[in-house]
Amino acid sequence: MPADPPVTVSFVPSGRRGTVPAGTTVLDAARALGVDVDSVCGGRGLCGRCQVTLGERPGLPADPGRLSPPSLPETGYAGRRPLAPGHRLACAAQVLADVVVDVPEASQVHRQVVRKEAGRPDVAVDPVLRLHYVELPEPILEQPTGDAERLAAALAAEWGLADVRPDHHVLVALQPALDAGHREVTVAVRDGREVVAVWPGLRDAAHGVAVDVGSTTLAAHLCDLASGAVLASAGRMNPQIAYGEDLMSRVSYAMLEPGGAARLTAAVREALAGLVVTLCEDAGISPEDVLELTMVGNPVMHHLVLGLDPTRLGSAPFALATSGAVTVAASTLGLGVHRGARVYLPPCVAGHVGADAAAMVLAEGPHRSDALLLCVDVGTNAEIVLGDRHRVLAASSPTGPAFEGAQISGGRRAAPGAVERVRIDRATYEPRVRVIGVDAWSDEPEFARRSRRAGVTGICGSGIIEAVAELYLAGVVGSDGTIRPVDSARMVPEGRTWGYRLWEDPEIVVRQADVRAVQLAKAALQAGCRLLLDRAGVDEVDEVRLTGAFGSHIDPLYAAVLGLVPDCDLDRIRSVGNSAGRGSLMVLLSAAARREVEEVTGRVEKVETAVEPRFQEHFVAALGFPHGTFPSPHLASRVALPPPVAPPARGRRRSGGEAPSAVVS
Numbered sequence: 001m002p003a004d005p006p007v008t009v010s011f012v013p014s015g016r017r018g019t020v021p022a023g024t025t026v027l028d029a030a031r032a033l034g035v036d037v038d039s040v041c042g043g044r045g046l047c048g049r050c051q052v053t054l055g056e057r058p059g060l061p062a063d064p065g066r067l068s069p070p071s072l073p074e075t076g077y078a079g080r081r082p083l084a085p086g087h088r089l090a091c092a093a094q095v096l097a098d099v100v101v102d103v104p105e106a107s108q109v110h111r112q113v114v115r116k117e118a119g120r121p122d123v124a125v126d127p128v129l130r131l132h133y134v135e136l137p138e139p140i141l142e143q144p145t146g147d148a149e150r151l152a153a154a155l156a157a158e159w160g161l162a163d164v165r166p167d168h169h170v171l172v173a174l175q176p177a178l179d180a181g182h183r184e185v186t187v188a189v190r191d192g193r194e195v196v197a198v199w200p201g202l203r204d205a206a207h208g209v210a211v212d213v214g215s216t217t218l219a220a221h222l223c224d225l226a227s228g229a230v231l232a233s234a235g236r237m238n239p240q241i242a243y244g245e246d247l248m249s250r251v252s253y254a255m256l257e258p259g260g261a262a263r264l265t266a267a268v269r270e271a272l273a274g275l276v277v278t279l280c281e282d283a284g285i286s287p288e289d290v291l292e293l294t295m296v297g298n299p300v301m302h303h304l305v306l307g308l309d310p311t312r313l314g315s316a317p318f319a320l321a322t323s324g325a326v327t328v329a330a331s332t333l334g335l336g337v338h339r340g341a342r343v344y345l346p347p348c349v350a351g352h353v354g355a356d357a358a359a360m361v362l363a364e365g366p367h368r369s370d371a372l373l374l375c376v377d378v379g380t381n382a383e384i385v386l387g388d389r390h391r392v393l394a395a396s397s398p399t400g401p402a403f404e405g406a407q408i409s410g411g412r413r414a415a416p417g418a419v420e421r422v423r424i425d426r427a428t429y430e431p432r433v434r435v436i437g438v439d440a441w442s443d444e445p446e447f448a449r450r451s452r453r454a455g456v457t458g459i460c461g462s463g464i465i466e467a468v469a470e471l472y473l474a475g476v477v478g479s480d481g482t483i484r485p486v487d488s489a490r491m492v493p494e495g496r497t498w499g500y501r502l503w504e505d506p507e508i509v510v511r512q513a514d515v516r517a518v519q520l521a522k523a524a525l526q527a528g529c530r531l532l533l534d535r536a537g538v539d540e541v542d543e544v545r546l547t548g549a550f551g552s553h554i555d556p557l558y559a560a561v562l563g564l565v566p567d568c569d570l571d572r573i574r575s576v577g578n579s580a581g582r583g584s585l586m587v588l589l590s591a592a593a594r595r596e597v598e599e600v601t602g603r604v605e606k607v608e609t610a611v612e613p614r615f616q617e618h619f620v621a622a623l624g625f626p627h628g629t630f631p632s633p634h635l636a637s638r639v640a641l642p643p644p645v646a647p648p649a650r651g652r653r654r655s656g657g658e659a660p661s662a663v664v665s
Helices: 026-033 147-159 168-180 239-243 247-256 260-283 299-306 355-364 461-473 512-536 556-562 579-589 591-601 614-621
Strands: 006-012 017-021 051-055 099-102 129-135 184-190 194-200 207-213 217-224 230-237 290-297 326-329 342-345 373-377 382-387 392-397 418-424 431-435 491-494 497-503 508-511 543-547 573-575
Touching: 006 026, 017 026, 026 099, 129 147, 147 168, 147 184, 168 184, 168 194, 207 260, 207 299, 207 355, 207 579, 217 260, 217 579, 230 260, 239 247, 239 260, 247 260, 247 299, 260 299, 290 299, 290 355, 290 579, 299 342, 355 373, 355 382, 355 392, 355 543, 355 579, 355 591, 373 512, 373 579, 382 512, 392 512, 418 461, 418 497, 431 497, 461 497, 461 508, 461 512, 461 556, 497 512, 508 512, 512 614, 543 556, 543 579, 556 573, 579 591
Parallel strands: 006 099, 207 290, 290 342, 373 543, 543 573
Antiparallel strands: 006 017, 051 099, 129 184, 184 194, 207 217, 217 230, 326 342, 373 382, 382 392, 418 431, 491 497, 497 508
């Protein structure tokens, strides 16, 4: 019998084209030509993932007769994904003549998760974990092969997966699943090698969780691993705060308290397990449906989550237990998800620059940029990255908890009722504020009504930054950080210093100690940035990106006014959200992203602020607003800066409070 004549199949949007024998299914043609068409059921007309439509090009119209008429797998299709009008199942439709086939995004394996944020690449969804449906033959006496071996053979024959090995719990569950599914099962295969889960019949949904383990806040996203869709997001405070506000206090607790490290580990793991439960409840799924997790965090958080001793990170040479990427069973961490689930943590850069910085690099992409980018994750422990496609440097700087609203009089976490925005009239020194949860300023008529429920509770990190910056621009705070008495009833004498009453009920006063706390934090951050500029041999950067749960709420103008970062064109200082969390999401959804983060982390140059001789010099110079020595021409072109305060005469006491140098020790 003569062979069927070849026909030409053209796929869009991939642009792939080739010839196949007439009668070939569209799915087989796609596989033969290397075209991206999704399928869990292996072409059995069950999952509905391989839906395609007819396309056209000049001379080749969208004629339904170019494909076989719908057959029973399509006319009787009752899968979970409805067969949309005009759609065909690629596994059932046969190519009869030259044809153009359009593969919708929903039917692509490596579909794009589009991020509408400038300067960020789309993420091609290509998770390490995939579901595969197989049908195994009944065992017979003449072939004593085990069911695990039959499963491996089916995965090799139908899915091209060689040398696949099941986890022990899969071996335990395999035969009951085969019995319940009448020899039809779906398995989850990780990295093309490990079978980590098995279910009877067809299953077409697997889920993953991406987590940013911050020293102050835990933030997580629950995703559909096939589509990349974020189904739920949640966050909560890191309970380790009860043992210390900053990282070094927690390291000290682990070092000095018997069983301290174990308590810190137990606290954060319990919180993470609770966070997963919250996500799953919000999405209407079970924690048993979670099969893959990714986590990023600074080295101390990284070690404590994994149960590694963090005490060596407390002193030079800041030795990590491991700097490489880590994959661990989720059951080892007690996260309450599917027992076959794995947790992936990207590599750490160095002893004080962790997997969160690596995730930030992946998300912001300085290594892909022609411009020189400065990326700053602002928090209790700031991670700083400077680089372009030629070179990437990183450092960390211990800014302390002031940016989180801690150790500030009237300070509050960022929660409803906390002051987050401040404006001060330059002539009258009268303030107006906005609080979290209320979209009106305090001088607007509707503010009282809208704020009645939460009230005004205190001031959070972004609020204290704006308050100090506005006081500086109004001349109440000098460039040296001293609060100076001005002609206003809002000035509050406090011994040898002054305070500024920002709010009456409850009373919120910006005190000299608050300004000093902001000075110390911002000077540490600026000094870390300057060390990287020194190492790179440059004086300024092309662009600054403020990241992190807190950094994303900083107004770039006030970041520049206070001198949190080196002077830069204000239009190129941007708050870009939680880059570490976005990087965690990228490595959850993309195997290529994991390879990229591991490669780029290996060539990041680490600058250790704790042992750099010039750090203290840069720190002292950066105490002034915006900076004690470096000019701020970009900022000065946009904002009228008060004249700098002249240093006091030798031997005379500074009016209005202590000199910044007296509080730096």
